[in-house]
Amino acid sequence: MTARHTPEDLAAANGRTIEDVIAPDLAVLFCGINPGLLSALTGHHFARPGNRFWPTLHRSGFTxxxxxxxxxxxxxxxxxxxxxxxARATAGAAxxxxxxxxxGGEVLRAKVEQFRPRWLAVVGIGAYRIAFDAPKxxxxxxxxxVGETGLWVLPNPSGLNAHYNLDSLAATYGELREAVGSAGPAGPAGSVAS
Structure with a gap:
């Protein structure tokens, strides 16, 4: 992040939404809990510098x-x-x-039925449990x-999630990457980084 944002800028982003990065027939549709304020301000998912989503994707072989x-x-x-x-941005998921x-789970299921990704990967066990009524x-x-789409739950890559370091996140995300590389719930995985 090269620009400096003031606390007022961030506060003004509260409640905003950002565009999905989505297309039909994806290998994986990653699903965050909700946008943070910096994401809402910049329009970029997982934008907070301490978030480990982007390095985890690379280390696990997705990019x-x-x-x-x-x-x-x-x-x-x-x-x-x-x-x-x-969809709405907050300072924290709490x-x-x-x-x-x-x-949000209902909206997400409709989105999955429309775009038909092979896998939906929810990054946050608590969000998945509530949105999909799966408390255990x-x-x-x-x-x-969801239809022909397989479901996978991944740990939240937030820097606040002390249960996982970058190596353990990459290993856990790598399990999904391996499933994508083999025949998934809707057939061959197609093109993802190798």
Whole structure:
């Protein structure tokens, strides 16, 4: 991030939404919890400097080099995309209400049915549990599907998630990368970085 943003700039981004990075028939549609204020201000997913999403994607083999948030549209080259469970930006996910997760889950399922990614990867176990009414879900491949789309839950890459360091995030995301590289729920994985 080269520009400096004031606290007033960030506060003004509260409640904004950002565009999905999405196209039909992706290999994986990654789904964040909701945009942070810096993401809403810049229009780039996972924009906070301490967020480990972009280095994790590279280290786990999804991208051939590490992208910056401003490069997010390049994900489509590798048949990857990004959306969120809840569209509105907040300073933190703790500001979201359970009904927002449930409504967001309905919107997300409709989006998945429209765009038909092979996998939907929700990055945040708590968000997945509420949005998909699966209180006992654990990280990893889920037994259920949305249409022909397989579901996977990944750890939240936020720097605030102390349960996972960058290496363990990359290993966990790598399990999904391996599944994408083999026959997935909707057939061969297609083109992702190798």
């Amino acid at each position: 051939p080099h590490q992208l910056a948030p401003a490069d997010q549209e390049h994900l489509l080259t590798w048949h990857l995309g990004i959306t969120n469970v809840v 500001e979201l209400r359970p009904d927002e997760y449930r409504t 879900a654990v990280v990893g491949r889920q037994d259920r599907m």
